[in-house]
Amino acid sequence: MIFTKSKTLALRSEEEIVLVRQATRSWMVEQRFTLVAQTKMMTATSELARNAVVYGGGGSARLELLEESGRVGIRVQIEDRGPGIADLEQAMTDHFTSGQGLGLGLGGSKRLVDEFEIWSEPGKGTRVSITWWK
Amino acid sequence: MEHIPILKVGEFLLVSIQVDMHDRLAMTLQDDLTTKLVATRAKGVLIDISSLEMVDSFIGRMLGHMAAMAGVLGAEAVVVGMQPAVAITIVELGMELTGVRTALSVDKGMALLRTLVDEDSFTLNPVS
Ligand SMILES: Nc1ncnc2c1ncn2[C@@H]1O[C@H](COP(=O)(O)OP(=O)(O)OP(=O)(O)O)[C@@H](O)[C@H]1O
Ligand SMILES: [Mg+2]
Numbered sequence: 001m002i003f004t005k006s007k008t009l010a011l012r013s014e015e016e017i018v019l020v021r022q023a024t025r026s027w028m029v030e031q032r033f034t035l036v037a038q039t040k041m042m043t044a045t046s047e048l049a050r051n052a053v054v055y056g057g058g059g060s061a062r063l064e065l066l067e068e069s070g071r072v073g074i075r076v077q078i079e080d081r082g083p084g085i086a087d088l089e090q091a092m093t094d095h096f097t098s099g100q101g102l103g104l105g106l107g108g109s110k111r112l113v114d115e116f117e118i119w120s121e122p123g124k125g126t127r128v129s130i131t132w133w134k
Numbered sequence: 135m136e137h138i139p140i141l142k143v144g145e146f147l148l149v150s151i152q153v154d155m156h157d158r159l160a161m162t163l164q165d166d167l168t169t170k171l172v173a174t175r176a177k178g179v180l181i182d183i184s185s186l187e188m189v190d191s192f193i194g195r196m197l198g199h200m201a202a203m204a205g206v207l208g209a210e211a212v213v214v215g216m217q218p219a220v221a222i223t224i225v226e227l228g229m230e231l232t233g234v235r236t237a238l239s240v241d242k243g244m245a246l247l248r249t250l251v252d253e254d255s256f257t258l259n260p261v262s
Contacts, residue, residue, distance in 0.1 A: 013156075014156035014157045014158055015156050017156065017157070018154050018155075018156045021154070021188070022154060025187060035217075035219045036219045036222055036223075038187075038219070039187065039188055039217075039219040039220055039222070039223045040219075040222075040223050040226070042187060042188045043188045043189075043190050043223050043227060046188065046190040046192075047190055047191060047227075050157070050190075050192060094228055101191060101195075102191045102194075102195060102228075102229065104191045104227055104228045104229060105191055107228065108191065108226070108227035108228045108229075109227075111226050111227070111228070112223065112226055112227060
């Protein structure tokens with residue numbers, strides 16, 4: 001796998017959630033991903049970025065443009081050094097929320113993208129990686 | 135402070151969301167709409183989201199709240215212009231947007247609002 005481009009953005013505020021999802025969109029527009037692909041990745045990015053800000057106390061987003069056997073992909077990795085998630089299975093379940101949300105962010109994001117990976121350790125933080133292949 | 139403009143068009147209010155709103159701005163819009171509905175006693179609200187590139191769970195929840203708030207204040211709300219890719223994404227995300235009426239364009243939304251408002255006045259003041 002070749003990384004043709006990468007960039008790390010801070011994720012500390014509501015404004016930065018918008019900047020990160022817009023960056024994801026503009027990279028995908030530039031690479032001519034379909035409109036549906038752009039919309040789904042942008043939405044998943046927004047959900048994960050908000051989780052990092054709201055529950056993780058802020059973090060960062062790393063955008064990567066990938067190439068593998070002639071295929072182009074985009075990966076967004078969002079991480080925070082917040083409290084982590086003790087019960088991942090529960091957190092991934094639709095409609096589970098510890099706050100005021102709909103509990104759709106994690107489960108919904110997973111449905112929206114090609115690849116979804118999550119790592120979390122209580123007391124250390126959370127990292128989620130989503131990828132879309134063209 | 136930043137605000138999304140709310141216009142009065144005849145007896146209706148028109149909200150056209152032209153920017154990618156951060157969460158606080160979306161909350162402010164919800165409050166502003168409530169205030170404006172009370173102040174103008176408008177019977178209907180049209181929320182144009184044709185410029186929105188995405189509707190995530192936060193914005194979806196806000197649209198639901200605005201529709202519910204309008205209902206409580208005796209007004210009808212119609213969301214217009216949702217892009218097809220946005221609609222597909224909302225469904226896959228798992229959001230139901232129950233209670234949110236939608237129409238394809240501002241014109242169709244206006245027509246729908248008219249019908250809904252006329253029906254409301256008919257049920258409130260039945261002709262005997
Ligand atoms: N980065 C994180 N750090 C710590 N806890 C998290 C993190 N992300 C998610 N969680 C936990 O997982 C739960 C489920 O997250 P999810 O995004 O699915 O729903 P939500 O944020 O509660 O609601 P929604 O995203 O629909 O507004 C959260 O309520 C929270 O308890
Ligand atoms: Mg969430």
